[in-house]
Amino acid sequence: MDGDETWRRLGAYSYLSVPERLEYVAIMRVFCGTLLADLAVPDVLAKLDGVDADTLTGRLEQLVKWGNLLRSSHTVKASSITEYQRSRSRYQLSKPGERIQRDVDGVLASADAAREVSSELLALVERGLRDLDERVGRPDVEPRELLERVSTLFVQFTEFADSVRDFYAYLGQVLARYDLDGAEYQGFKELLLDYVEAITDEVTFRAPRIAALLDGLWPRLPGMLERLDAHARGLSALDARVQRSRGRELADWEGLRGWFADVDGQGSQVDQLRDAALRAMRSLLANAKRMLRSASGEMSRRKDLLRLAKWFEEAAPEDAHDIAVAAFGLYGARHLGVAPGEDVVPASTSWWTGPVVEVPVSLRERGSRAQRGRAAAVEDHSAQKRRLREAARERAAARRAAAADELRSVSGRFADVPLTSAGLGLLLELLATAMGNARPRRDGGGFDLEGARSEDAELGVRLTVRYRAGARTTLRSADGDLLLDDLELDVAGASAPVEVGA
DSSP, X not given: OOHHHHHHHHGGGGGGSSTTHHHHHHHHHHHHTSSSOOEEHHHHHTTOSSOOHHHHHHHHHHHHHHXXXXXXXXXXXXXXXXXXXXXXXXXXXXXXHHHHHHHHHHHHXXXXXXXXXXXXXXXXXXXXXXXXXXXXXXXXXXXXXXXXHHHHHHHHHHHHHHHHHHHHHHHHHHHTOSOOOHXXXXXHHHIIIIIIHHHHHHHHHHHHHHHHHHHHHGGGHHHHHHHHHHHOOGGGGSSSOOOOOTTSSHHHHHHHHHHHSOSSSSOOHHHHHHHHHHHXXXXXXXXXXXXXXXXXXXXXXXXXHHHHHHHHHHSOHHHHHHHHHHHHOOOOOOOOSOOOOTTOOOTTSOTTTSOOOOOOHHHHHHSOOOOOSOOOOOOOOHHHHHHHHHHHHHHHHHHXXXXXXXXXXXXXXXXXXXXXXHHXXXXXXXXXXXXXXXXXXXXXXXXXXXXXXEEETTTTEXXXXXXXXXEEEEEEETTEEEEEEEEEEEEEESSSOOOOOO
């Protein structure tokens, strides 16, 4: 939609912001009370009070310019020229005008009322999806039955979604108030703890089931929609832009699926519902803290200050001075032993004519210096930590694999080829495990180690430690040299052992 068309459509809201808006609303209500009927000035004038014909004619012409009404041609029967001039122009509702006035009446009728959430409709939505899933693949099912179930399903879902939005909008404007008293707080506490919890539990219970049914139905949706279009094309045959019934377009099903499941990475409406319930609980706790501060004397003095200001407004000048002294203790200043400076106000100066003192906005408007608002949520770094842990594990695995290759490549040359830190570390791990597995025993008059072996099957490295009196094995590395007395090390691969001497 281009900018000119958008501007033209928004112009239909103009009658709601002009000084004569109450008269315009009354005129639009007269037209909304009829269906496909055109009315002339006398017809509208008979249903209104306090408006003359000339003024009404001007109002109707202005509504035509804004796009709320359309001119209609009709045969005129009049007994005078004046009546003919007033009756020759007939008007009827435009589609934007009818829709805007319908929304206006809805807002004026129940703008401040709490709308109940029709949570029982979720069970009907689940039942309708399950029934539709059973019937959509059967060739003996009539398209008319499928169309009835699709229409019923979307009517139930739309009613539930609208009731959720209206209820949470009402809840938000109430909890944003700062002056909830004890009775109001008790009522909204029960509302949050019982009603909101029941809604959230019902949605949490039904949402996974509905999402699973939609996932199973999704591959067969295009075929079902084509079958419905072949059975009942509706107004789609017209050579004009047509707004199809809910459920007849794939975009309607995408919106239904996105309500219960996260399909685009932005979160589902069910997730937003849980977040809204959490924010409502936080607002309730904020009001509870305020009431506790009030009980301990740390309450806002806004109401008291407003009552004091009313006393000042109604008091005579001489009484206002007495009220100020009693309320603020603004007695005459006494300077004892202090030389008067340039900024010191003389005691004889009245507070009314003296210099003003800057008062913080929070203290002036709310009667409290306490900071408002809540602290920002702690940023979640779990995904970044998970990536770092994975990267660290990969690097450690790569270093260990390289160390195993290094040990196999320097077999028989430990005294000549220095090991890297990773190679020496792996060798020491294997050595510690082998010595832990060793069982010392005496062989005649000597000493021996039995079972001094260790193996890393994942890296394909095996180490065998043997005891030989007088042997010296030197391990050289960048971190220093390690001398092993009376021990010989045999390093082998996973399949073919290779003996390594000192």
